[in-house]
Amino acid sequence: MTIFNTALSKPWIWSWLAALATFVLTVLFTGGASTFSLGQATLTFAAFSVIVGLGQMLVITLGPGNVDLSVPATITLSGTLALKFMNTDASLILPGLLVAIGIGLGVGIANYGLIKLLRIPPIIATLSMSFLVQSLAIWSNRGLRIKPPDELSAFTTGMTLGIPNIAVVGLTLSVAIWWLLDRSIYGRWISAIGQSPFAARMAGIPVDGTRFLTYVICAVLAALCGYLLACFSGGAALNMGAEYLLMSIAVVVIGGSAVAGGNSNVPGIWGASLFMFLVVSMLNTYGFGAGIRLMLTGLIIIAVIIAASRRVSAR
Amino acid sequence: MTTPVVAVRGASVTFGAVRALSGVDLEISAGEAVGLVGHNGAGKSTIVNVINGGLTPHEGSVSYGGMASGMTGVSAARAGGVRCVFQELSLCSNLSIVENARLMHAGLTGFGWRKRALALIETKLSEVFPGNRVDCSATVGTLSIAERQMVEIALNFLDVSGPPKLVILDEPTSSLDSALAEQMLAHVRKFVSGGGSVLLISHILGEILSTSTRIVVMKDGGVVAARPVSEFTGKSLVEAMGSVVREKTRTGVRTVLDTSPTVIDIPATPRTGLGLKARKGEVIGLAGLGGHGQTAMLLALFRERSSNWLPHRPDEIAFVAGDRALNGTFPLWSILRNLSVGNLGALSKRFSVHAANEDAVGAEWKQKTAIRTPDMHLPILSLSGGNQQKVLFARALSTPARIVLMDDPMRGVDIGTKQDVYSIIRAEAEAGRTFIWYSTEMDEICLCDRVYVFRDGAIVAELSGDEVSEHNVLAASFSGEAA
Known part of the structure; x- marks a missing residue:
């Protein structure tokens, strides 16, 4: 009973319960015919949301007003430029990855530069940055669709021991971010800043340095997601990042992290990402039209957030 | 005998365990200018709030013009007819002067x-401050x-639906230069001779002595003296504000060697007054009335010695907040995390x-x-205010900081804990730490080795x-008349 209560007191439990319920409902409808393939598709697509969601989570932890809206543009630019750079040459896979990470670093630095130097609120700064980045992607793409190197394409769509490689990458990054958030000094710092930047400053925390690092990490994760997503889908497209704008924020909120900042968790990002994909597949399986599907998605998300909003303070 | 404009009888106000007013009687009649003086926490602001209706006294009564009206x-x-010019300006900065006047005068x-x-304001403004260049249509x-x-002063003297009977002026000259202040005080005297009454609060004793007809001195929530102005001099006023009964004896005064190294040295400038110097192992007090630049000085000292970009060197400086909710506690965290946040580097591996x-x-x-708690993992907000304050102390003292800044940190702390913390401060100072201690309590100021008094x-x-x-300290906090 106490284990049950402890579990219920975790803010991320609701996203996992919701994901599980949706999975069961879908499988029941199909009579268990496609359980395995549904599971694999879910893991793969959820992993992309997880990778961008982790970065967004760190930014949202910084407190009210902190959000990175340049995520979709960064995904697009990094996918486009990395594939163009590699030009299907397998020997350039690692340098291509470095190009993607470099783009993330650049966007992150520029984002915080706008926020700090021009004193623009993050929501405006990252939105205007996203227009610049997106334009850069359009300019460099010019309608070309370059395929990824075959090896990389095989890796991103392949599996290891029945688990999609993308999910393994997502899981590895999640463990790293979990360590950052829950165990490292940096994690304490962003949580403190999210609760009260003034108190954080007076406790000796380098507030600007910490925020800067957080925006950079978020942009790098988005760039990484763009690199993998472009390789997974066989080429970069100019709208490939679009759905990750709302997705990255939604998984943070549904995952039980505090919207007002200061209190975040990694498991919830996974629960919410799985749930978001499963809801859409469930409604597809049931054969609803697009309108009803969107409406039900909205209602279900609201229900989960209400259930999860029984807030419990961090230890 | 005319009926008083306002009569406060036996008013008591308590905030939790703190008794802000204890059985105060105050009557103000027409044609009277009452000067109200007292040190921090004497109850000046509380009595003002009782008179202007912002606070209802827990005991006692307030009546206006002798009538017990149904309104409260x-x-x-x-x-x-009571008007109040607040110390912290109360005009809405996004509205024009005219619109602000509408808010004040229904x-x-x-x-x-x-x-x-507009016409009313322009007339009144040039009546109070002749030759002013304020654009009355401005935002x-x-x-x-x-x-x-x-x-704000002019708006409160405005006669819209009935003239003002009592105008409360709470530090009205704090942002005026001497010429403007003199114009205002001249208007106050004219207003009073014309039958109006004024309650004037100021830390400039010269203003009080030159403008009031009667002076009320408050201390520790009570009125300790109320006599016509002619019976006071600057010196006797300062004496009346101080402890009449007990004279503070300084215990355990140490002399810090002049040879010990200087850790803080701020040169004197015309704007900030005398310089500030602190040696290793000294306890420096920052005194004066509340809000006269002490906190700003502490914040500037901290910012100067810590980086906003790179990890902080915890052996340099630490800060103990007095306004916990503003810059002290992290409300979502446990007691332990609130304590350890100041020195995470030392607790960490890789x-x-x-x-x-x-x-x-x-x-x-x-x-x-x-710290009174069964478990340090409980939320910080489960503690009483005094215990939260202890956590903030522990946060600063558990660091190896050479300099500890304290921003009036003893508010709401019980007497037993205070004594404990005083002895910890003593011991830490002996061991070579420097404390810069802003306090509004005279007992604490008297514990310091050296004291700087702030004004304006x-x-x-x-x-x-x-x-x-x-x-x-009192003599230096109140200017105008040398004590």
Whole structure:
């Protein structure tokens, strides 16, 4: 009973319960015919949301007003430029990855530069940055669709021991971010800043340095997601990042992290990402039209957030 | 015998365990200018709030014009002709002067009220401050601080639906230069001779002595003296504000060697007054009335010595907040995390916080500062205010910081804990730490080795050794008449 209560007191439990319920409902409808393939598709697509969601989570932890809206543009630019750079040459896979990470670093630095130097609120700064980045992607793409190197394409769509490689990458990054958030000094710092930047400053925390690092990490994760997503889908497209704008924020909120900042968790990002994909597949399986599907998605998300909003303070 | 404009009888106000007013009687009659003086926490602001209706006394009564009207609170006060110029300016900066006048005077209604209001304000403003250049159609936000103060004063003297009977002026000259202040005081005297009454609060004793007809001295929530102005001099006024009964004896005064190294050295400038110097192992007090630049000085000292970009060197400086909710506690965190946040580096291995180390430090300081909790993992907000304050102390003292800044940190702390913390401060100072201690409590100021007195954002006096006494601090806090 106490284990049950402890579990219920975790803010991320609701996203996992919701994901599980949706999975069961879908499988029941199909009579268990496609359980395995549904599971694999879910893991793969959820992993992309997880990778961008982790970065967004760190930014949202910084407190009210902190959000990175340049995520979709960064995904697009990094996918486009990395594939163009590699030009299907397998020997350039690692340098291509470095190009993607470099783009993330650049966007992150520029984002915080706008926020700090021009004193623009993050929501405006990252939105205007996203227009610049997106334009850069359009300019460099010019309608070309370059395929990824075959090896990389095989890796991103392949599996290891029945688990999609993308999910393994997502899981590895999640463990790293979990360590950052829950165990490292940096994690304490962003949580403190999210609760009260003034108190954080007076406790000796380098507030600007910490925020800067957080925006950079978020942009790098988005760039990484763009690199993998472009390789997974066989080429970069100019709208490939679009759905990750709302997705990255939604998984943070549904995952039980505090919207007002200061209190975040990694498991919830996974629960919410799985749930978001499963809801859409469930409604597809049931054969609803697009309108009803969107409406039900909205209602279900609201229900989960209400259930999860029984807030419990961090230890 | 005329009926008083306002009569406060036996008013008591308590905030939790703090008794802000204890059975105060105050009557103000027409044609009287009452000067109200007293040190921090004497109850000046509380009595003002009782008179203007913002606070209902827990015991006792307030009546306006001798009538027990059915109304209570602010509306009763306004109906009784009470107006109040607040210390912290109360105009809405996004509205024009005329619109602010409408907020204050509900009588400004009907077609063309803006035009009428504008004319009224312009007349009144040039009556109070002849030759002023304030543009009365301007938005308040575009005015300078002195202009805002002038407008606020003029608006309160405005006669819209009935003339003001009692105008409360709470530090009205704090942002005016001497010429403007003199104009205002001249207007106050004229207003009073014309049958109006005024309650004037000021830390400039010259103003009080030159303008009032009667002076009320408050201390510790009670009135300790109320006599006609002719019976006071600057010196006797300062004496009346101090402890009449007990004279503070300074215990355990140490003399810090002049040879010990200087850790803080701020040169004197015309704006900030005398310089500030602190040696290793000294306890420096920052005294003066509340809000006269002491906190700003502490914040500037901290910012100067810590980086906003790179990890902080915890052996340099630490800060103990007094306004916990503003810049002290992290409300979502446990007691332990609130304590350890100041010195995470020392508790960590390879950038990750070591739980066992953290628990050990928590247990050590829980015992040292007697934090009353069964478990350091409970939320910080489960503690009483005084215990939260102990956590903030422990946060600063558990670091190896050479300099500890304290921003009036003893508010709401019980006497037993205070004694414990005083002895910890003593011991830590002996061991070589420097404390810069802003306090509004005279007892604490008297514990310091050296004291700087602040007035209007500048350091106006330095007291050391036996000069540190309530009398000297009070004399320096109130300017105008040398004591």
